[in-house]
Amino acid sequence: ELKSEKLVNKVGGKFKLTALVQKRLGELMQGGRPLIKDIEGKSMLEIVIQEILQDKITIDDGVSPEPAEKKEKN
Template sequence: MIEALKEEEIVNKVGGRFKLSTLIQKRLVALNGGARPLVDLDTKDKMEIVVQEILQDKIYLDAASEVRTAPGSDDSPPDFDFDSL
């Protein structure tokens, strides 16, 4: 089991166990659907990746219980100006 899930820090950071569960589930769906991890870990365990994203304030739930990335943590591909090539 991931040790961070045994601590109250992660529960308090998200705002409760229900919100933590919701955030983890929704982010796992995104990662399984092809989203890129927002943290650099030497693991393929997606649960560990999600926990680290939460602990590093990379993701959170908004008021509508949708997963959002923190500013500067955008997992979308960078924009390229192909006209300048």
């Protein structure tokens, strides 16, 4: 099984994986601490992937896409 397939299956689909990665990358870019120890030489994306593979973060942590706001027409 390819690593990408493993990631998709682990979180329950490509859309959920994308939402989780996007949310976590944002947290790291704003100064969030990595949840894995071996980060030297790794990009932020590689850190997020390792966090998912090591079950440090999951889609159940409340990470979900923002619902689209419905605009009412007057």
